[in-house]
Amino acid sequence: MTEVQARSFFGKLISTHRLQPHQLLSSLATAFVNGTPDPTAYLTAAARAVAGRSGPRPAPTVADWSDDVWRSAVAAYEGDPARWDVAVMGPKPGVAGCLVPEAVLAGFVRAAAA
Structure with a gap:
């Protein structure tokens, strides 16, 4: 399987089973490390198993936010x-208990509460 075919397969697998990529990364790594003879079958079975036990996914929380999302939020603020x-x-940024990562706040001139 070429890299393009592998990426396409992985994308379809994620979409079909309504998963997030990180939910299959450990299975993908295991298949690679172990030299799984038929990784498509292995990953399909793993996707079915993960989808079956994951149930409805909770809404993302700020704990899931990347630094880029935080930067956008602070810029809007x-x-x-x-x-x-x-x-x-x-x-709010600059207030005790602020959840914005320090690295993100450091990039802004005004990171104090209004």
Whole structure:
């Protein structure tokens, strides 16, 4: 299987079973490390198993946010502090208990609460 075919297969597998890529990465790594003779069958079975036990996925939380998502949120906050949703994003930047990663805050000139 070529790299393009493998990527296409993995994408279809994720989509068909309504999974997130990270949910199959350990199975993919295991298949690679062990030299699985038929990785498509192995990964298909793994996707079925993961989909069967995962049930409905909870909504993403701020704990799942990448630094890029946080940067966008802080940039929007700097443009309009009223847009910060404390119920979703926690305390505003610069306030005690703020959930924004320090590395993200360091990139902004104004990271204090309004």
